[in-house]
Amino acid sequence: MKVKSADYVISAVGPEQWPTDGKSEIALSGRSNVGKSSLINHLLNRKNLARTSQKPGKTQKLNYFIINEAFYFVDVPGYGYAQVSQKERQAWGRMMEQYFSENEQLRVVVALVDFRHPPTKEDIQMVEFLKYHEIPIIIVATKCDKVPKTKRPRQVKLIKEKLGIAPTDPFVIYSTQEHIGKDALWSEIEKFI
Ligand code: GDP
DSSP: OOOOOEEEEEEESSGGGSOOSOOOEEEEEOBTTSSHHHHHHHHTTOSSSSOOOSOTTOOOSEEEEEETTTEEEEEOOOBOOTTOOHHHHHHHHHHHHHHHHHOSSEEEEEEEEETTSOOOHHHHHHHHHHHHTTOOEEEEEEOGGGSOGGGHHHHHHHHHHHHTOOTTSOEEEOBTTTTBSHHHHHHHHHTTO
């Protein structure tokens, strides 16, 4: 994908702010600190378009970016941050439930997991949530530079098993630091635009 333009559009707090122009939405999810902002910036060749400056868990908003004036990236607030109150967790759950069940422009969710570790309980719940709503998923394992090459095939297998996804489901290992995975991820995303 040649990224000609990428611009921030809106931080949507509710459905009335979701775009209704018929353009595809590609959502990106993952636990806080998984490397989601770094990945969005890396995919879009930007330094600081997606930011982590907001306190984790406090950002109950869907951040929309428009790419090449043709489709959207939707940055979903990170989950799994320990300091978040029960109330905030529930608000997050309600917002995501509504987005996944009602948004008609959503085409696929890029679900990020940390390649170094087995998926967390919340990573597994996220995949179950998406399957329940019959939303296509692309799994991206971040920070793969931290895992030696010889150990990667085994780690891929383990993560797929724990997440309960088929061996043939789209799975991309990624490193923003070593520039691994960008073309592979774009080619998976392009199938949904
Ligand atoms: P977010 O909270 O999911 O948006 O995560 P960030 O993009 O802010 O990244 C969290 C931390 O992981 C930062 O310290 C990044 O520098 C680091 N990080 C992100 N991507 C990579 C990567 O590909 N490799 C390594 N080693 N670290 C990364």
